Amino acid sequence: MAEGDVVRTKLTHLNSAREIVLQDPKFCPDILGGILPHIVASDAAVELRRWGAEFLAETFSSPRIASQAKQELALTCLEPLLTLLGELETGILKHVIQSSSSIYPLIFRYMTETAVWQQMAAIKSKIISMLDTAAEGVRLACIKFVQRIILVQTPGASDPRLVDKSEVSLTIVPLNHPILNIHALEAEAHGLLDRLLNVFQDGKLDAPIITAILNCLPALVKGRAAISNKILNILMAYNPITIAAKSMVFKERFIARSLEKTLRMILTHLARASSGGPHANKIQTQIQRLLQSKSEFSIEVPKSNKRVMSVTDIDPVKRTKYSSADAENEYTPTPPPPTIQVQPGNGTTYKTLFTLTGDQALSNFDVSQLPLEMATQITLATMYSISPQMLESSINEVRQRLARLVQAAALVPPVRPQLPPQLDDEDDDYIPGGADEGDSNNKGPKINAEGVVYSDSDDSYDGIKDLVPTTVKGKAAAMDLVKMPDLSPEQIQEACEGTLERMFETITALDKPVKKERAGLNRLAAASWDRDGWITVLSRLSTRGLSGIDAEVQNQAQEDRMHYDSLSTQIRQKLFMYVMGDFRTRMDAAVSWLNEEWYNDKLQGIAAKNSDRIPLEPQYAKWMTKVMEGIFPYLEKTDRNIFLRFLSDLPTIPPGVLANIRGLCLDPERSNLGFLAFQYLCMLKPPCRQDVLDIVEELWQNHNDVQMSARKLLVKFRPHIVGLLPKDSNGST
Helix, strand or coil: CCHHHHHHHHHHHHHHHHHHHHHCHHHHHHHHHHHHHHHCCCCCCHHHHHHHHHHHHHHHHCCCCCHHHHHHHHHHHHHHHHHHCCCCCHHHHHHHHHHHHHHHHHHHHCCCCHHHHHHHHHHHHHHHHCCCCCCHHHHHHHHHHHHHHHHHCCCCCCCCCCCCCCCCCHHHCCCCCCCCCHHHHHHHHHHHHHHHHHHHCCCCCCHHHHHHHHHHHHHHHHHCHHHHHHHHHHHHHCCHHHHHCCCCCHHHHHHHHHHHHHHHHHHHHHHHHCCCCCCHHHHHHHHHHHHHHHHHCCCCCCCCCCCCCCHHHCCHHHHHHHHCHHHCCCCCCCCCCCCCCCCCCCCCCHHHHHCCCCCHHHHCCCHHHCCHHHHHHHHHHHHHHCCHHHHHHHHHHHHHHHHHHHHHHHCCCCCCCCCCCCCCHHHCCCCHHHCCCCCCCCCCCCECCCCCECCCCCHHHHHHHCCCCCEECCEECCCCCCCCCCCCHHHHHHHHHHHHHHHHHHHHHCCCCCCCCCCHHHCCCCCCCCHHHHHHHHHHHHHHHCCCCCHHHHCCCHHHHHHHHHHHHHHHHHHHHHHHHCCCCCHHHHHHHHHHHHHHHHHHHHHHHCCCCCCCCCCHHHHHHHHHHHHHHHCCHHHHHHHHHHHHCCCCCCHHHHHHHHHHHCCCCCHHHHHHHHHHHHHHCHHHHHHHHHHHHHHHHHCHHHHHHHHHHHHHHCCCCCCCCCCCCCCCC
């Protein structure tokens, strides 16, 4: 007999033994003592070890087995449990830790031998070492074990009238116990409690871990008065909403909403349990704060309070009040600043040329220290608030200053410019000022026919020389621009990342949707620099801009081709993360991007068919599936219109998306949404109708809980499947 058949046979017998124990628990000691050493041994099959760990967890958590019987079994199971803690499989570890949580109080109560406590201490040490590093499911089991340790190793009620004889706590341990050190055990319990409570102070939103700890704390608060104050103070200072309010990630805001609800339910439970206690009023106050923060908190990604002002944000009614003649008495514009005389010899620079204020402190302010967003806001606000007359007056003042500088420079004898070694025939008769070419110290005026001065290196006019053009006999002097060095792929990648970050910051600032009129068939893809325009630019940059449709890019070296692909993938990943940040309000951006991907795949296919070029990997199905997998965990019944509109705007539906919708159909809470999507696709997406009906037929045949919903679709499109119509030889009904 094969090894697999042997294991299956053993599991059949073990399951039969389990049924016997469930019917009559008195057989549990005999069965457990007979089979346990064989199925938890290191050389046993993993299926048998898994069954043994699960059976132990069921045995020690069963209320039908007496406490005395459990204690006797626990003494015989310490060694097998210690052996099973060396397993790597998550399922086995979870059951072993659950068993350890059940037997820890039993071993603690009946502690008489040092060897037994050493084995229990070894089990405890191994489990605590996995508290922060193991898999998530194992960590959840470790949290329950730590809760049991805290309950056991802290003092219980001191009043004999309130003591539960079945309760295990540090109170039952005598001060002169030969094995247990009361002070060390209590210190260990407080240290473990601090480790649990630290999760509420590190500013992270680890939903499974925080939820597990929250569910463990009420038992500690109600059962241990010595530590209840510390726990309640931490809980009343914790608010996940304030942590998520600073985040732009939709997932974290969704998690915070769930954690807030769990925290509020636990505080409500504690308030009812201690309605007359000293903390009742504080708990009620904290519950009200949580409700208030929840009402002010939106699960959608917050829009930036500081955003760039757009033209659509300007209310013309409000602006009319200050620009009309009737409001002259209400609004008095700031008088123009005194004119600053800019003379050629006072160190003129661009700063002094364009400075119009007489305030010395303001003129010395370094504007470059302001953030770009703030500087943009100030500039736009100033441009919108200033009157046209004042703006024209300021421009004329700068013009006059520049004219005075040019006029003054024409009368000042500058140093003769150094001519190039060779001049063309047109310039052979030119001798500046009639001077000898060898006289390098000639200080006479150098003015050409147009009256433009040749300025050079006169120190007294450093501020003016950059403002005065330098020409040679009425023509611009030859100037060669310095050729910039080629950037390395790493530098290009860094520059691309910085550019993308700035572009998406701009898109996020413009995230507020603006109602626009439809332009019809003559519309432009990006008529204005709003959010849709930026999304269009990025979508086309990631597809047609960097996809390499043109032969020039296709014929480049392989490393260049890979570099283009990496930049394109980087933009796509940024678009994907942007959509996932708030998919409900950014679904139109996803539609625009994915349509560009589909169109680019078609262009690639045509280009590859008409030439010998290697076609690039299609991207539409890949990213469409990723978007669907990202939004499916967060879809709710209320998202019906958004989801159906998203499906309607897509050119094709890949098979992976249909598989995800099938998963929706099997979800009890979202089953109607999944079948509604299938119905829509059957009616309005004929290319994918047969694939959809195949999935619906499979659901109707194999899943009884959704059979009625699947039958409604099959009655309309495949009535022969449900027996309403016969099917002819051609497959039609």
